[in-house]
Amino acid sequence: MLQKPSIPKGTRDFLPLEMARRNYIFRTITEVFSLYGFLPMETPAMENLSTLLGKYGEEGDRLIFKILNSGDFISKVPDDDVYFSNSNKLSSKICEKGLRYDLTVPFARFVVQHQNEITFPFRRYQIQPVWRADRPQKGRYREFFQCDVDVIGSDSLLNEIELARIIDDVFSRLKFKAAVKINNRKVLAGMVEVAGVPEKFIPVITAIDKLEKTDRDNVVGELLQKGLSEEAVNKIMSITEVSGDNTGKLSALRELLGKSETGMKGIKELGFLFKYLEKSGLENEFIFDPALARGLDYYTGTIFEVKAKDVEIGSICGGGRYDNLTEVFGLSGVSGVGISFGADRIYDVMLQLNAFPGELLTGTRIMFTNFGEDEASYCLDIVGMLRKAGISAELYPEAAKMKKQMTYADRKNISYVALIGETELKERTVTLKNMVTGSQQKISPEELAGLLQEDTFLPGR
């Protein structure tokens, strides 16, 4: 016996019901994106490693799936022990491609490469899978879909407002509550500046980002351990712990960050953003959280993070502004903002909240039973007629027992079954059975299309 087949860890197969639900999410998100004037685009699953490496921080580089060169790649490796004792050195010699880690960096590459073919400010959306060599956990996969929307080539904060509204629209349509946290990297930069440790930016923000998960003492401990003075730590903690409503927090920070030009700029930006958001009539919570940091290295301004209100699963959407991402690819002075919806986590949330509409999996509207060759050929004509009228119809492919055919229709959640046997064939009629009520009636084939179109009822499960 062969070994049981399997798929790589952290990857998944999707059954028809799951696909129906996933497509519902993609459809909803796409509808909102196009409503805001964004256009679709795609990039390849694999990129050159030179495009990917060094953009996501040290940890990110480790999580990139590398693709082995084809052919006799080993003969090109110098016969030197350093290559065979160090995986990183070896992989640099035998891999030149990798699977994309997110959609933002490939997008930056795309913008630089096609700068003369696109119109700025460029608004695009991109829905594709990404891969991370992470250890799988709940809500954490090695292959998952991101739904990105970005505006590049404009530093107006109106773009941030548009993105915030997109977030609000998407979760309103998907019918569950989200909590959106907003901060600004400039506020964080100002924070380490007034604490006198501007060179410790990355270690400080990764530490305070954990405030939500662990208790305050751990974060303080981590900061001290990273070499900050007690005074600097106190300063940082006082900034992250300002309380009140959004405007209250902002005015408190105006005091605390007064000495930092960058910090004040961040506060000004946030002030503008919240002023507009408050009059936007949003349905979800938008909260200024000075402790929100986000790991990715390339953010420079506003940062967003969205969590589901009633499910523990990590962030379901995130993003921010990046000023220099295209620079490494040779195009400077172009600022962009974007957010990314995590379709797989949104799926998990909706499954837990039972937020999917019931009627998603209704493929076939009517199935014709098969009583034999003559009946089947008559059915096929009617099936063709219905399909022309836009009604999805199928004929059971074998003259199996009634029970078997009915069970099939029942399982597939088909609304109607047409029975055409010897008598119906002779009379040129069809016996139409409603699979929900169980009632049946005899009608002419010509009446069928009209009757099915009129009846909007769909069985739900």
Added chain:
RNA sequence: GUGGAUGUAGCUCAGGUGGUUAGAGCGUCAGAUUGUGGAUCUGAAGGUCGCCGGUUCAAGUCCGGUCUUCCACCCCA
């Protein structure tokens, strides 16, 4: 990448201290009902106990390794 738990039929799980032929519920299939599904009854099929090795007269059970899934850290959608 570090630490911990887990793995028995398609699914959910039983199987004290090793001892003949590994069980249940659900599901599947068949029949009761030769042109009628979702209810009920009857019956059947389905397992190299994750994989490899070791200890033992004897391993689902003990030991080691490996893989999977899950949890924590790290990081993140």
